[in-house]
Every structure is written in structure tokens, then in C-alpha cells.
Amino acid sequence: MPDSQEAKKLSNQIEEINEALNDGMIVQVREVLSTMPSCDVALLLESSRSRTRSEIWQLIEPDQYSDVLEDLSEDVRNGIIRQMVPEILADALEEMDTDDLVETLSGLPEAVSQDALSSMDEQDRQRAEQALSYGEDTAGFIMNTDTITLRPEVTVDVILRYLRLKGNIPKGTDTFYVVDRSDQLIGSVPVTELLTARPAVKVEKLMTQDSVAVPVDMHENEVASLFERYDWLSAPVIDKENRLVGRITIDDVVDIIREGAEHSMMSMAGLDDEEDTFAPVIKSTKKRSVWLGVNLVTALMAAAVSDLFEATLSQLAVLAILNTIVPSMGGAAGNQTLTLVIRGMALGHVSDSNARWLIGKELAIGFFNGVIWALLIASVIALWKQDLMLGGVIAFAMMVNMIAAGLAGAMLPVMMKKMNIDPALAGSVILTTITDVVGIFAFLGTATWLLL
Amino acid sequence: MPDSQEAKKLSNQIEEINEALNDGMIVQVREVLSTMPSCDVALLLESSRSRTRSEIWQLIEPDQYSDVLEDLSEDVRNGIIRQMVPEILADALEEMDTDDLVETLSGLPEAVSQDALSSMDEQDRQRAEQALSYGEDTAGFIMNTDTITLRPEVTVDVILRYLRLKGNIPKGTDTFYVVDRSDQLIGSVPVTELLTARPAVKVEKLMTQDSVAVPVDMHENEVASLFERYDWLSAPVIDKENRLVGRITIDDVVDIIREGAEHSMMSMAGLDDEEDTFAPVIKSTKKRSVWLGVNLVTALMAAAVSDLFEATLSQLAVLAILNTIVPSMGGAAGNQTLTLVIRGMALGHVSDSNARWLIGKELAIGFFNGVIWALLIASVIALWKQDLMLGGVIAFAMMVNMIAAGLAGAMLPVMMKKMNIDPALAGSVILTTITDVVGIFAFLGTATWLLL
Missing domain, CATH: 1.10.357.20 (SLC41 divalent cation transporters, integral membrane domain)
Structure with missing residues (x-):
């Protein structure tokens, strides 16, 4: 295990931030934090003892809250959330993608998550309650609902014009799904296909029909092993009536794969998977x-x-x-x-x-x-x-x-x-x-x- | 751990194939194998004892060899390769992507890999030797060289016409890299950007300039932790002169993440990471x-x-x-x-x-x-x-x-x-x-x- 450059950089950063906090250089720390990517702020929090964590959290800009919370491990995240006012927590939750929102809520004590839910606006609360209803550790729990769907009779040209009008495509989209009038999943078209296809071609000519879909109640471990076996980047999620309800992307599955592999090691030593190295x-x-x-x-x-x-x-x-x-x-x-x-x-x-x-x-x-x-x-x-x-x-x-x-x-x-x-x-x-x-x-x- | 549908299906398939082999129904087994995806054939081989493995291998079509070998774990793969004629092995190796080719070669005993290399054609041998020269467990070892590059002054329209002419885009491409005349990496454009951009826009307007690149000699574990932290789907690889030399895709990184997490558990019980459950x-x-x-x-x-x-x-x-x-x-x-x-x-x-x-x-x-x-x-x-x-x-x-x-x-x-x-x-x-x-x-x- 060679000592990595990245790890050294972070180690230095942690030390600098700790020193700056001790010297009361609040403004400087706040400035450094606002320039760090959210995943690095999360790693900084995870690598700090609990007292320092609260100090750092208070220096983070509220508009960074949702991104940082998403990247934290459950134990550390719950510790921080317990100190947040329900309204501010609700604001942060509303900005999250459905999968992160649901993961965050499900780890919280019942009372805290109920408080947060009731402070959220109607639409976001419904979105969260729908996903929570699928039950923990299922495909429905880790899926996103921001899927772009195509109709079989539309041409590539029309799609390209629609996408240019729309202006942005959800993160992690590598495939568009094709559905019929009753939302039944009938095929899929890789994003790269749209780039190489002639403009006049219809979707039904391009699409793969035998694409495998994930049932909404499949266990997340099974989803992860499908992704690993078939080298998927994303997969459509369907309900019992074969209707498309969302998609799962590889970034969420990577976490499940790592946690699954770690689970055995931690369990065999009698440790909780989510045990926080820096807990009191x-x-x-x-x-x-x-x-x-x-x-x-x-x-x-x-x-x-x-x-x-x-x-x-x-x-x-x-x-x-x-x-x-x-x-x-x-x-x-x-x-x-x-x-x-x-x-x-x-x-x-x-x-x-x-x-x-x-x-x-x-x-x-x-x-x-x-x-x-x-x-x-x-x-x-x-x-x-x-x-x-x-x-x-x-x-x-x-x-x-x-x-x-x-x-x-x-x-x-x-x-x-x-x-x-x-x-x-x-x-x-x-x-x-x-x-x-x-x-x-x-x-x-x-x-x-x-x-x- | 609920018993998964997929696992049951595979378990039944293994049993059926074993029975069919015992009954000498060679033709039928050959037929079943030719319809199975290569990852399932690999799982079947990994789940069989070594005698059955050789029997099954002889029934696989030679044009499936490279795909199945790619999906096998090192220990099992080496066992099978040891029984292959160098010429047939060379044919299978030539069909592989660079990353899989290099991984396969590096696990083999020196004599076997030299035999295979010298049976390969000039171009493929050079490709392999170049990648092998980066050293095991480095970014250069796991990268692919089939990268599509763009020039900053080209318009979206020109690119789309070029891609339609080219007809296919390498698997796992989610980003195109932008290089200048001397192959220096200067930016990147997500595939989805090309779909939403207006045809007259130039690449230099679209591209992100501060994209992080992986040095060709970075350790694969460090590459994996970058992917995990930043939720990358792929990353460009550069040499010491900042020239783009290839790209790494998430499917290879997923294996590294799982193996890294498993490594600790296996080592702590005194086992080799690659220990084959069904070895003699x-x-x-x-x-x-x-x-x-x-x-x-x-x-x-x-x-x-x-x-x-x-x-x-x-x-x-x-x-x-x-x-x-x-x-x-x-x-x-x-x-x-x-x-x-x-x-x-x-x-x-x-x-x-x-x-x-x-x-x-x-x-x-x-x-x-x-x-x-x-x-x-x-x-x-x-x-x-x-x-x-x-x-x-x-x-x-x-x-x-x-x-x-x-x-x-x-x-x-x-x-x-x-x-x-x-x-x-x-x-x-x-x-x-x-x-x-x-x-x-x-x-x-x-x-x-x-x-x-």
C-alpha cells in the first residue's frame, strides 16, 4: 500500500484546518471550505473527531449542506443531522435526488425523519414517501425518477431538437428508455446511438428490445451483482405491471458493492458496518x-x-x-x-x-x-x-x-x-x-x- | 441474505449442465453454452470443479474464448490457459481490449505469456508490450486506448457528421476528450452535451477545462478512490508530458473497488485474494x-x-x-x-x-x-x-x-x-x-x- 499523493494532500489539509480552527481563524477556514468539492468536505468531516465536526459544519455554506450530507457515511451524517433545525434540514433534503433523499431519511430516528418530512413542501414529501414505500434495500429505494423516455415512433431528429430545447440531461444518463402509451418499457437506446444514427431514423429501428429491467422490489445486493456481471452503467426499474418507474445508476451501485464486500470483514470482527472510526x-x-x-x-x-x-x-x-x-x-x-x-x-x-x-x-x-x-x-x-x-x-x-x-x-x-x-x-x-x-x-x- | 432468483437460476443451470455432461449429451450442452452470455459462462466455469471446467471449456465456441477469458478470475483463467495451444490463445488475446489483454498476460507465467506474445500479430504485440511497460497495478495497465478525441475549433455539427460516418462509439464512452495539435489534453465534453448543444457551437465553448486527469503511473487503488469520490464514469489518462494516452472506464474500476474491499477480509483470514473456491x-x-x-x-x-x-x-x-x-x-x-x-x-x-x-x-x-x-x-x-x-x-x-x-x-x-x-x-x-x-x-x- 504505497502512500498516495491524494491521501497526503488531504492529511495536510486536515492538519491545516485544525490548526486554523485552534487559532480562531474562522473566516479563513470558511473560505477554504467554500472552495472544496463536497466529497472532500465530507471526507474531512469523516476524518475529524466529533467536536471538530460540529465546528466545521457551522462554517459550511447552507447551499453546500445537501451535497455534503449525500457524501457522508450514515453514522456521521446522523450525528450532524441531530444538531440541525428541522426547517434547514428540510431545505437541504428538498435539493437532493430521490435516492439520496430516501437514504438519508431512512437512517434517521422516526421522530426526526417525520419532523423533516412535515417541513418539506408537498411535492417533495410525496416523492420521498413514494420511494420510502418500496422498503429499505430494494431497487425502488436506490433508484432515481428523473428518467428521460422516448416513444418508438419518434425520429432521431425530433429527439435531438427536443433535447436542445430542454437544455440539460440528468447526470449519469447513458441510455434513454423507450415506453409505449401506457408507460410499459419496450426497449432502450444508448445515448451514443443517438449520436451516430441518421436524423430520419425512428427510435423503434434503433432500440434494443431485449434489454433487462430491474423489478422495483429486487434486493439491492442482487441489483449490484447484475451490474457487476453485465458491466451496466445504468438500468431501468419497472413495477409489477412492467411500467417504467425509474432508473438506477452505477454510482449508487458502487457504494453497495464496496459496502457488501466490507460487510463480511466488519461482521467477522464483530463490528457494525457503519461504525464511525472517530465516534466518541x-x-x-x-x-x-x-x-x-x-x-x-x-x-x-x-x-x-x-x-x-x-x-x-x-x-x-x-x-x-x-x-x-x-x-x-x-x-x-x-x-x-x-x-x-x-x-x-x-x-x-x-x-x-x-x-x-x-x-x-x-x-x-x-x-x-x-x-x-x-x-x-x-x-x-x-x-x-x-x-x-x-x-x-x-x-x-x-x-x-x-x-x-x-x-x-x-x-x-x-x-x-x-x-x-x-x-x-x-x-x-x-x-x-x-x-x-x-x-x-x-x-x-x-x-x-x-x-x- | 435472501436467496436470489438469479442465483437459483444459475444453480439450476449448473446442475442441468452437469447432468447433461454425465449423460454424454455433448451436443445439447454445446448448444446451451453458445446461447449463454459470456459472463454467465464464466460464472459457470468458476462454480465448477476443475475436471468439469476442462470438459465445459472444450464445448465453448472459439469465438467466445476472448469474452469468457476476460470475465474469469485470475486463478481460474490461468488454469484454463495452461491447457490452450499458444496459437489459439494468441487469437483470443488479439480480440481483447487492451486492458483485458494486459491483465490476462500479466497473470501468466513468463514462458506462457512470451509464447502467446510471439504468436500474436505485430500490431497487437506492440499494443500489449506498450501497456505492459507501465507496470502492474498502474493506471496505464487498466486503461483503454480506444479514445475518441476532439479538436477545440471544430463545431458540434461537424462532430455529429463525423460520428455518423464512423458509425460506432467505443463501449463505455460517456465523455469525449479535447486535445490540441500536440495531443495535450485541454478539456472534456460529456456525450450528453453534444446532444443538447446547438449545431454551430464550437467544442471550445462547450468543453470543461478543469477536468482532472489520471497520470499513467498512478496506482490503481488511488484511481479507484478518485472514481468513488467524484462519481466518475470514465477518466482520461495522461503521460508525463500531459499527452492523452487513454481512458479508464468505471467497469474496470468496479472490480478494483470490490477486490480492494475483499482483500482485507481474505488477508486477515490468511487467504490469497484470488484463491479459487473450487481448486483441487x-x-x-x-x-x-x-x-x-x-x-x-x-x-x-x-x-x-x-x-x-x-x-x-x-x-x-x-x-x-x-x-x-x-x-x-x-x-x-x-x-x-x-x-x-x-x-x-x-x-x-x-x-x-x-x-x-x-x-x-x-x-x-x-x-x-x-x-x-x-x-x-x-x-x-x-x-x-x-x-x-x-x-x-x-x-x-x-x-x-x-x-x-x-x-x-x-x-x-x-x-x-x-x-x-x-x-x-x-x-x-x-x-x-x-x-x-x-x-x-x-x-x-x-x-x-x-x-x-
């Missing part, structure tokens, strides 16, 4: 405590298993010393399998038809891992503790636990997905519990049987 | 063994620390039972911090200017975590083992280890980045080693001192 200490401590609580229960369960072998442990202290090796190796191997299967599911590679084969494969890897690491650990222990039998006991436990790890790592996500539980969230805790319990039982159990 | 058992076992080897060394180090306290452990078996709780909690808390800081760095939120503050924050969270979990574990142990003193000892160790975990989790990635080591790759092993060693020392050390 108490808030962060609270957010992370659930996971640590679960981890404590797991650790106590492992201790309870060891407790069953107290007599053995009190006779052979060497077992206490080596007791963590087998569980640790099982946890590491199982986590590799778990991570791979979770990613395979997210990419759409793992499905019912090949799950059984995959479990078999990971079982086989568990077996080979078992052989390799059992032999290695047996040699190490036999040499270190000068005890061949002890080496044999730990080798056997390693063998058993590696197979259990491969099996659990592959089966857990498949089973959890069937039960509609997110494997990234709970998979690694359950896996570690299994590899701990199996590892300790196998090691201390075999030792009790053979060494005493 | 032996290959997978080998790929994962480095990480397990490192983990074994870590586990042995923890055991060696416990070994220092053998006398204590042999007198009090209860210590052996509780010995894993403090390291486990430290590892979980430290991993939360580590993951958050690694993500913060990837998003550009964490830099030199706020790193010290962040370390301070995580130290404070470590302290609060210490207080909370020390009190809780002390109560549990005092009740379970009916030993107040033992509860006090484990509470103290928990306190020490939680602070160490917060400090290590925040400092490690900052330090590793300074040393140009990828924190996602080695961070969690080093962290776990620290929390294991500190946790065991604190627990068994205090116990030796106070309980014996």
Missing part, C-alpha cells in the same frame, strides 16, 4: 460490547470443557501448557474455510448444486491439514518435551480437530444461509466454539486415557 | 499452509510463555482451566480495533494528522473495556470457583490485556503502513501474539505472585 469513546465501547460479551461466553465454555479434566491437568502440568495449540490451529484452519465459503456465496459461486461437493473438498483439505500439522507438532513436542507418547496424543487431537474445522467451516455458512442467518455475523463465533470444544476434548480426553 | 484439494492445502505455519509458531510461543509458569500450573490446576479466557478476550477486542483502523486507512480517513488521536481513543476504549470485562469476569470466577482472590487476579490480567489490545490494534497498522507492510496480511497474527503473550504473562504472573 463511550459510544464505540458500547457498540463493540455485544461481540465481546459473546466472545466471553465462548471462552467460558472452553474453560468449562477444560474444567471436566481438572484431575488430569493437576497431575500433568505439561497438558495445561500445550492445551491451547490444538484449538488455535483448528480455529485458524476453520476460519480460512469459513471466509472462503462466505466470499464464494457473496460472489454467487456457491449454491445448492455444488455445496455438497465443496463440503467434501474442505473435509479432504481438513484431512491433509491434519496429517501435515499432526506430524509437525508431534515432532516438535517429542523433541521439546522429550515425550513420544505426548507427541502422539497431540498429533491425534490435531488430526481430529483439523477435520472438524474443515467440516464446520464449510457446513456452517451453508446451514446458516438456509436458516436466513448472516454467516459473516455469527459464523466465526460458532466455528471457534466448535474448534475449541473439539480440540480440548480430543487433547485432554486422549491424554487422560493414554497418559495417566 | 492439494493446491488449496498448499496455498493455505503458510498461514497455518505462522499460526503454529504463534501458538507455540504462547505455549512457551505458559511453560515458564509450569511450577505454578502444577500446583493450581484451576489456572490451567482459566488460562485461555484473558488471551481470547484480548484477541477479540484487539481484532475489532485492528479491523476498524485497516478499513479507515483504506477509505482514506486515517492519516498522520489524526493517527495519534485515534491511538489515544482506542487506548481509552481499551481502558473502559478492561473495567467492564474485568468486573464481569471477576464476578463469574468468584461465583464459579468460590475464590475472591482468583477473581481479582483474572480481573487484573483482563484489565492489562484489554489496554494492550487497544494499543496494539491501533498502533500496529499505523506502524506497518509506515514500513510498507500490508497490515491486513500480518497485522492479526502479530496482534494475537501480543495479546496471547501479555494475557498469559499477566494472568499466570500475577497468580504466581499472589496465589502461591
Whole structure:
């Protein structure tokens, strides 16, 4: 990861702005902020601690509010909105595109979003309530409604004259959609087609008829994987009656793709996706405590298993010393399998038809891992503790636990997905519990049987 | 994660194709494959085990080769290419866009890519060698060279007539770039501008002059974060003399964004980014063994620390039972911090200017975590083992280890980045080693001192 020029520039800017704030150079900071693009102001806010955030926010021009809010992550945005007067918030919301407006509203507490909605003008409120009605994480939620539609019988010449009259085309438009009299989607024409077509040609001659449309209630993750697979820049959204209701553009989908990929990593470490790196200490401590609580229960369960072998442990202290090796190796191997299967599911590679084969494969890897690491650990222990039998006991436990790890790592996500539980969230805790319990039982159990 | 329609359809298709292959219905499978879009054929290959892959590949029409190869992940693609005759591979490569061609070649072993290059025709070989010379992971590597350029003095009318004559515009073109006589980039015109502009207007009146260009040697991750921040669909690429040399489109950047976000998750579990879920058992076992080897060394180090306290452990078996709780909690808390800081760095939120503050924050969270979990574990142990003193000892160790975990989790990635080591790759092993060693020392050390 080479240190990027851009990152350095921003890092310097943050430092300068902080210094200027400390020196009370309010006017200068206000001036710098007004020249920065909204995405950089958002990054500056996200990279600052919460006290500095409020100070900076007060120096931003109100006409920048909506752009900056759009670019902020949910946690940081909500923190700022909580300090805004409903009327000013409503003004900022009204300026947003439907997709950003809805995303912002949906993250707010019910009372705050109701206040904001009732301060908005009639037309914008209806627009927001319509989109909110599609339900969070659906295509309807992330779509825009500023779509330009064409009729099949119109010629290119007429369209070009209409567009010149209209003067501007919504951002991110790469395709025009063709609809009939009842708004049914019947085809699409790329913007570039209009440039190369002869003026007298009719739309129906130009349009592609078999273009794929996104149903308004499709889950956003599914929308994202369609965009990724087919390299789309935008896609039409249709309702149940095949009527065109909006379009989704790649810039919103990029966020979903990145968040989807990050989700697994954050969940596996017991973090909230939207966790704000610069949130206050108490808030962060609270957010992370659930996971640590679960981890404590797991650790106590492992201790309870060891407790069953107290007599053995009190006779052979060497077992206490080596007791963590087998569980640790099982946890590491199982986590590799778990991570791979979770990613395979997210990419759409793992499905019912090949799950059984995959479990078999990971079982086989568990077996080979078992052989390799059992032999290695047996040699190490036999040499270190000068005890061949002890080496044999730990080798056997390693063998058993590696197979259990491969099996659990592959089966857990498949089973959890069937039960509609997110494997990234709970998979690694359950896996570690299994590899701990199996590892300790196998090691201390075999030792009790053979060494005493 | 609701089970998607698309995923189900594909799952059924895979099953049907597998059955058809088993029944020897070669002709039918060939027919199905020829009607599938190349991205679906690629997904089918990625979702199949390696033996089935070769069978399917032999049934694909040679004119589909280049499209399917483009859509495959590196590991799977290389496996297939290794079975191809150089001449046929060269034919497929010649049909690719420059960016895909270069990506494919760079992943191949030197001998195979040289063979392929020398089987290609002169013009394509030069195109490939030019792009390869920019070096892997740079803007030059992922750019395309099929850019349409405009001159400032030309009118919209002339351009439209030229485009109609030319007949087609390269895929993903949303902006035309304006260059002067010496190919210097001087501005850009969105495609949609040309549609709304009056025919007599000159390009110099339409163009935006302050458009940002990507230097040809910029790292692809930096390119991706620019795209994400500014919601670009494409960007011009310039060489050191400010000459336009190509353009980068969002579809290539989407892959980089997803892979970048996945990279951390895969690395933290000790997996290769490109690890193929359906690779043969032996290959997978080998790929994962480095990480397990490192983990074994870590586990042995923890055991060696416990070994220092053998006398204590042999007198009090209860210590052996509780010995894993403090390291486990430290590892979980430290991993939360580590993951958050690694993500913060990837998003550009964490830099030199706020790193010290962040370390301070995580130290404070470590302290609060210490207080909370020390009190809780002390109560549990005092009740379970009916030993107040033992509860006090484990509470103290928990306190020490939680602070160490917060400090290590925040400092490690900052330090590793300074040393140009990828924190996602080695961070969690080093962290776990620290929390294991500190946790065991604190627990068994205090116990030796106070309980014996």
C-alpha cells in the first residue's frame, strides 16, 4: 500500500484546518471550505473527531449542506443531522435526488425523519414517501425518477431538437428508455446511438428490445451483482405491471458493492458496518460490547470443557501448557474455510448444486491439514518435551480437530444461509466454539486415557 | 441474505449442465453454452470443479474464448490457459481490449505469456508490450486506448457528421476528450452535451477545462478512490508530458473497488485474494499452509510463555482451566480495533494528522473495556470457583490485556503502513501474539505472585 499523493494532500489539509480552527481563524477556514468539492468536505468531516465536526459544519455554506450530507457515511451524517433545525434540514433534503433523499431519511430516528418530512413542501414529501414505500434495500429505494423516455415512433431528429430545447440531461444518463402509451418499457437506446444514427431514423429501428429491467422490489445486493456481471452503467426499474418507474445508476451501485464486500470483514470482527472510526469513546465501547460479551461466553465454555479434566491437568502440568495449540490451529484452519465459503456465496459461486461437493473438498483439505500439522507438532513436542507418547496424543487431537474445522467451516455458512442467518455475523463465533470444544476434548480426553 | 432468483437460476443451470455432461449429451450442452452470455459462462466455469471446467471449456465456441477469458478470475483463467495451444490463445488475446489483454498476460507465467506474445500479430504485440511497460497495478495497465478525441475549433455539427460516418462509439464512452495539435489534453465534453448543444457551437465553448486527469503511473487503488469520490464514469489518462494516452472506464474500476474491499477480509483470514473456491484439494492445502505455519509458531510461543509458569500450573490446576479466557478476550477486542483502523486507512480517513488521536481513543476504549470485562469476569470466577482472590487476579490480567489490545490494534497498522507492510496480511497474527503473550504473562504472573 504505497502512500498516495491524494491521501497526503488531504492529511495536510486536515492538519491545516485544525490548526486554523485552534487559532480562531474562522473566516479563513470558511473560505477554504467554500472552495472544496463536497466529497472532500465530507471526507474531512469523516476524518475529524466529533467536536471538530460540529465546528466545521457551522462554517459550511447552507447551499453546500445537501451535497455534503449525500457524501457522508450514515453514522456521521446522523450525528450532524441531530444538531440541525428541522426547517434547514428540510431545505437541504428538498435539493437532493430521490435516492439520496430516501437514504438519508431512512437512517434517521422516526421522530426526526417525520419532523423533516412535515417541513418539506408537498411535492417533495410525496416523492420521498413514494420511494420510502418500496422498503429499505430494494431497487425502488436506490433508484432515481428523473428518467428521460422516448416513444418508438419518434425520429432521431425530433429527439435531438427536443433535447436542445430542454437544455440539460440528468447526470449519469447513458441510455434513454423507450415506453409505449401506457408507460410499459419496450426497449432502450444508448445515448451514443443517438449520436451516430441518421436524423430520419425512428427510435423503434434503433432500440434494443431485449434489454433487462430491474423489478422495483429486487434486493439491492442482487441489483449490484447484475451490474457487476453485465458491466451496466445504468438500468431501468419497472413495477409489477412492467411500467417504467425509474432508473438506477452505477454510482449508487458502487457504494453497495464496496459496502457488501466490507460487510463480511466488519461482521467477522464483530463490528457494525457503519461504525464511525472517530465516534466518541463511550459510544464505540458500547457498540463493540455485544461481540465481546459473546466472545466471553465462548471462552467460558472452553474453560468449562477444560474444567471436566481438572484431575488430569493437576497431575500433568505439561497438558495445561500445550492445551491451547490444538484449538488455535483448528480455529485458524476453520476460519480460512469459513471466509472462503462466505466470499464464494457473496460472489454467487456457491449454491445448492455444488455445496455438497465443496463440503467434501474442505473435509479432504481438513484431512491433509491434519496429517501435515499432526506430524509437525508431534515432532516438535517429542523433541521439546522429550515425550513420544505426548507427541502422539497431540498429533491425534490435531488430526481430529483439523477435520472438524474443515467440516464446520464449510457446513456452517451453508446451514446458516438456509436458516436466513448472516454467516459473516455469527459464523466465526460458532466455528471457534466448535474448534475449541473439539480440540480440548480430543487433547485432554486422549491424554487422560493414554497418559495417566 | 435472501436467496436470489438469479442465483437459483444459475444453480439450476449448473446442475442441468452437469447432468447433461454425465449423460454424454455433448451436443445439447454445446448448444446451451453458445446461447449463454459470456459472463454467465464464466460464472459457470468458476462454480465448477476443475475436471468439469476442462470438459465445459472444450464445448465453448472459439469465438467466445476472448469474452469468457476476460470475465474469469485470475486463478481460474490461468488454469484454463495452461491447457490452450499458444496459437489459439494468441487469437483470443488479439480480440481483447487492451486492458483485458494486459491483465490476462500479466497473470501468466513468463514462458506462457512470451509464447502467446510471439504468436500474436505485430500490431497487437506492440499494443500489449506498450501497456505492459507501465507496470502492474498502474493506471496505464487498466486503461483503454480506444479514445475518441476532439479538436477545440471544430463545431458540434461537424462532430455529429463525423460520428455518423464512423458509425460506432467505443463501449463505455460517456465523455469525449479535447486535445490540441500536440495531443495535450485541454478539456472534456460529456456525450450528453453534444446532444443538447446547438449545431454551430464550437467544442471550445462547450468543453470543461478543469477536468482532472489520471497520470499513467498512478496506482490503481488511488484511481479507484478518485472514481468513488467524484462519481466518475470514465477518466482520461495522461503521460508525463500531459499527452492523452487513454481512458479508464468505471467497469474496470468496479472490480478494483470490490477486490480492494475483499482483500482485507481474505488477508486477515490468511487467504490469497484470488484463491479459487473450487481448486483441487492439494493446491488449496498448499496455498493455505503458510498461514497455518505462522499460526503454529504463534501458538507455540504462547505455549512457551505458559511453560515458564509450569511450577505454578502444577500446583493450581484451576489456572490451567482459566488460562485461555484473558488471551481470547484480548484477541477479540484487539481484532475489532485492528479491523476498524485497516478499513479507515483504506477509505482514506486515517492519516498522520489524526493517527495519534485515534491511538489515544482506542487506548481509552481499551481502558473502559478492561473495567467492564474485568468486573464481569471477576464476578463469574468468584461465583464459579468460590475464590475472591482468583477473581481479582483474572480481573487484573483482563484489565492489562484489554489496554494492550487497544494499543496494539491501533498502533500496529499505523506502524506497518509506515514500513510498507500490508497490515491486513500480518497485522492479526502479530496482534494475537501480543495479546496471547501479555494475557498469559499477566494472568499466570500475577497468580504466581499472589496465589502461591
